[in-house]
Amino acid sequence: MTKFIIFTLPRTGSTLLSKSLNKHPEIFCDDEIFHFSFRDYFSVNQFRFLKIPFVPKKINYIINYPSTYLRLPGFLKKYFINKKGEAFKARGFKLMYYQTLYTPGLIDYLKKNNVKVILLLRENILRNALSDLRARATGIYHHQEDNEEQRSGLSKLNVDTDALKAKMNDIVRQNKKLEDVIHDMDYIKIRYEDFADWDSTMNKIADFLHISRQPVKAGAKKLNPDALQDMIENYNEVESWLRQNNYVEFVV
Secondary structure: OEEEEEEEOOOOOHHHHHHHHOOOOOEEEOOOOOOOOOOOOOOOOOOOOOOOOOOOHHHHHHHHHHHHHHHHHHHHHHHOOOOOOOOOOEEEEEEEHHHHHHOOOHHHHHHHOOOEEEEEEOOOHHHHHHHHHHHHHHOOOOOOOOOHHHHHOOOOEOOOHHHHHHHHHHHHHHHHHHHHHHOOOOEEEEEHHHHHHHHHHHHHHHHHHOOOOOOOOOOOOOOOOOOHHHOEOOHHHHHHHHHHOOOHHHOO
């Protein structure tokens, strides 16, 4: 059994990757099992945190710290074992960087138990930032049941360049932290941009996970349009800001 995680930041194509890998007959790839909010669309295998209503999230994190540290090893040991009737050769889940901040002992467990890492990054930090800002503004993060009308129904985003700058800088910092965390682990780096060569990328991951190469269809669709002009209401202002701040490579 190959144990693995997809280690990443929001809006990098992680849902596309996890759902696609889960279509491979030899892989079980879960969602964010350490998401704190217990959202219904996440995995039934989620780690259960104690969540006290009307208490700030950061206080809830602190309250959970001792219990999480004690429960994590047993939870993960059980998680990485096939259930009755399953015969998966690789088993893993998606992990966001920020989730490691309230799960003490998680990274140590992954390292000690030789859990492989698919490090997923998005080189186009502008697209990464815009996708995050738009998702937060609309509350729509992914296509729901392949609804083609959903994307066309999304309004253009009016971009605050100060907020955009802060988000892009934050992505750069967190990408560095991702690589720092896993530098001594068994990992493969996959970029969002690699999905353009889909079959080759899926084969590369299959080899890394020690499972057979098989055709895998994409498990999700893009939500945002290809052209920035179709996504940004104040495009001319944003384009000018990008050029003035040495981000001309992102202007297409």
